[in-house]
Amino acid sequence: MRSQFGESVGALLDRRPDAVAVTADLLHATGLAGLRDRHADRLINVGIAEQNLTGVAAGLAACGKLPVVCGYAAFLTLRAVEQAKVDCAYNEFKVILAGLASGLSYGVGGPTHQTFEDVAIMRAIPNTIVVAPSDPVELDHALQAAAEHPAATPVYLRLGRGPEHVLDRPGAPFAIGRAARLAEGRDVCIVAHGAMVLEALLAADLLRAEGIAAEVLNMHTVKPIDRGAILAAAAQVRAMVVVEEHSTVGGLGSAVLEVLEGGHAFPVVRIGIEDAYPPIGPTPELREALGLSGPRIAGRIRGLLTKAAG
Known part of the structure; x- marks a missing residue:
């Protein structure tokens, strides 16, 4: 899932000159390290500061960019929930919030890294879309769909940590809001x-x-x-x-x-x-x-x- 995320974000940056990847010191953990050579000017590492991470993304969206925020789900949705709510959703900014290592996928990290509250939190925020892909192929579809979605709304992508079994075909149909x-x-x-x-x-x-x-x-x-x-x-x-x-x-x-x-x-x-x-x-x-x-x-x-x- 992590390696696919890096590939999918890289492909998005290839297609969209306005796309920017923003991460909280997780270049390797999110599969984004390989983008340093291809898109160094559109790869921003704010350090371990998820609240600042989300605020920076909102600022980029205000300037017409398409930010893809990459962080661990536990910190992106709990530590930075105010920024997701006020800076992104309230202001109607299109920001893709990718929360990796969700659920029990980081089970050895214990309660600090296990994430079992994020869906409840994010779906309670008005003007927010919540998507949980089942495998790397669906992750790629979901990221593309989030980038192309016409609404001025943040999209929370709930992602695992890997390894995941592949269930879907690359050409399988996918639409936000359609099971x-x-x-x-x-x-x-x-x-x-x-x-x-x-x-x-x-x-x-x-x-x-x-x-x-x-x-x-x-x-x-x-x-x-x-x-x-x-x-x-x-x-x-x-x-x-x-x-x-x-x-x-x-x-x-x-x-x-x-x-x-x-x-x-x-x-x-x-x-x-x-x-x-x-x-x-x-x-x-x-x-x-x-x-x-x-x-x-x-x-x-x-x-x-x-x-x-x-």
């Missing part, structure tokens, strides 16, 4: 984004072998969310499960329930990080321990459908 249906099924709909899309697909495969048909929606855009896709799934399934590598408070699950607030006649379960600090450890082990692996998700769905049938 991708990756599997069909009328028993249960699994809604996921980011790294959890792969786990949702693994869970669907396990369930399919047992005769349970699971629809999988890649809800890469949390805001604006694809209401039509959610309501269409709700009209035909017996249950809905939202899987997110984020707190169950205020994230994708909350956004889905907001769409369904008019009423629904089936159970909706949110699988994510409960209202507590996760432990410290390698990412795969943390996901398994917290119920965010394909087999654990399949087990929750199996129990949910059994309970609903009874």
Whole structure:
């Protein structure tokens, strides 16, 4: 994901003379180090100062530039939230805010570097788009779509740290605000984004072998969310499960329930990080321990459908 981010930002700077990459002393961690030879005049390192980082980006946008802000999600969305809100969103500046190492992808960094609040924070800011790509290919699509989006609004890209499995084709369709249906099924709909899309697909495969048909929606855009896709799934399934590598408070699950607030006649379960600090450890082990692996998700769905049938 990091190497793809560097390549995608480099390609954007190649295409757009107005594009500028701004980072907080993370040239190597964000894959941007290779741009020093190609675009030294449009690669700005402000040091470890995320608030200044976001403010500088807003200033660049005010001067007609397209800034791509590159930082760790934990610091970009918590430490610099005021600048994202006031300097960027309130002033209607087009700024791409790329938060890397989100969720549990930096699990060994502990609570200071794990990021499970960012979606809730960023989607609560008016005039802000929130996108969580599932793999490096979708990251490239999302960055291009963010750069081309006509609205004068910041776009928060929630990115992992790697390595990620590649699910998408380079030519796969992508549109901000439009979910991708990756599997069909009328028993249960699994809604996921980011790294959890792969786990949702693994869970669907396990369930399919047992005769349970699971629809999988890649809800890469949390805001604006694809209401039509959610309501269409709700009209035909017996249950809905939202899987997110984020707190169950205020994230994708909350956004889905907001769409369904008019009423629904089936159970909706949110699988994510409960209202507590996760432990410290390698990412795969943390996901398994917290119920965010394909087999654990399949087990929750199996129990949910059994309970609903009874």
